[in-house]
Amino acid sequence: MGAACLIRTVSLAIALLTVSDTRTLADDPSGDALQRRLEGAGHHLVERALVADNRYAIRAVVSHWIAEEGVQVVISSGGTGLTGRDGTPEAVAPLLDKTIDGFGELFRVLSFETIGTSSLQSRCLAGVANGTVIFVLPGSLDAVQTAWDRLIAAQLDAATRPCNLVQLLPRLREPPA
Numbered sequence: 724m725g726a727a728c729l730i731r732t733v734s735l736a737i738a739l740l741t742v743s744d745t746r747t748l749a750d751d752p753s754g755d756a757l758q759r760r761l762e763g764a765g766h767h768l769v770e771r772a773l774v775a776d777n778r779y780a781i782r783a784v785v786s787h788w789i790a791e792e793g794v795q796v797v798i799s800s801g802g803t804g805l806t807g808r809d810g811t812p813e814a815v816a817p818l819l820d821k822t823i824d825g826f827g828e829l830f831r832v833l834s835f836e837t838i839g840t841s842s843l844q845s846r847c848l849a850g851v852a853n854g855t856v857i858f859v860l861p862g863s864l865d866a867v868q869t870a871w872d873r874l875i876a877a878q879l880d881a882a883t884r885p886c887n888l889v890q891l892l893p894r895l896r897e898p899p900a
Contacts, residue, residue, distance in 0.1 A: 732765050732880075732881065732882075733881040733889050734765050734766055734767055735766045735767070735795045735796050735879055735889070735892075736766075736767050736769045736793055736794055736795045736796070737761050737766050737767065737768060737769060737794075737795065737796040737797070737798060737879075738768075738769045738770045738771070738772075738788045738794045738796070738797050738798075739754055739757055739758060739761075739768065739770075739771045739772070739797075739798050739799075739800075740771075740772050740773070740774065740781070740784055740785065740788075740797065740798070740799040740800070741753065741754040741771075741772070741773040741774075741799070741800055741801055741862070742773075742774055742775075742776055742781055742799060742800070742801035742802035742811050742862065743773060743775070743776065743801045743802075743862060744775050744776050744808065746773060746801075747773065748771065748773050751773065752864050753800045753801070753860075753862055753863065753864050753866075753867045754771060754773070754800060756864060756867055756868055756871075757798060757800065757867050757871060758771065760868075760871045760872070760876065761798075761871075761879075764876055764879065764880070766796075766879065769788075769791075769793060769794050770788070770794075772784055776801070776802045776808040776809060776810060776811075777810070778810035778811075778813050778814035779814070781799070781802065781810065781811055781814035781815065782814040782815070782817075782818065785797055785799070785814070785815055785818060785857065786818060788855065789818060789852045789853045789855045789857075790853065794855055795854075795855060795856065795892055796855065796856045796857075796858070796879065797855055797856070797857045797858070798857075798858045798860065798875070799811055799815070799857075799858070799859050799860065800860045800861065800862045800866070800867050801860075801861070801862030802814075802862065803845065803846045803847055803859060803860065803861045803862070804844065804846070804861070805844055805846075809846075811846075811859050812846045812847075812848055812859055815848070815850075815857060815859050816848065816850075818852045818857075819850035819851065819852050819857065820850070820851055820852050820853065821850055821851045822848065822849070822850040823848075823849040823850055823851070823856075826847070826848065826849035826858065826874065827845070827846075827847050827848050827849065829874055830845060830847050830860075830869070830870055830874060831843065831845050831847075833869050833873050833874070834866070834869060837865065837869070838865075845861055845866075846859075847859055847860050847861055847866075847870070851895055853896070854892070854895040854896030855895075856888050856892070856895070858870065858875060
């Protein structure tokens, strides 16, 4: 029996936030795609919400989830563009204890494959706040599919080697030395 056989699937508690001035929960293809993917991977959807492009409303929802011990991962989609109303990165960044810079870098590389230089406009980000892993994604269906399928799913899978975010979760709430 190899070491891979000893790794068991870990079901994570994930909250999804859609940021949009035009969508509703009944009309949210990107949120629907994320929910299908996370549940298909064996994770648990704790809560799903939709808020308008308002950095204080966004920050309130994300702050609430960060404070909840039952939420291990938060994924938001939308509000990452360059227009005046797009403020998700500005809403979430001050909440982060640590950023995961490689996420945005890799996402833009992968996006370049399909949207070319338009990928430079992506302001996606990831980080950790109060032991909760947070991903901030663009709102397009292609963007959330790329992010989940090519980055997030593997990092939320305990079997991914040489390392993954699942194995770090128990230690993310440790106080600094």
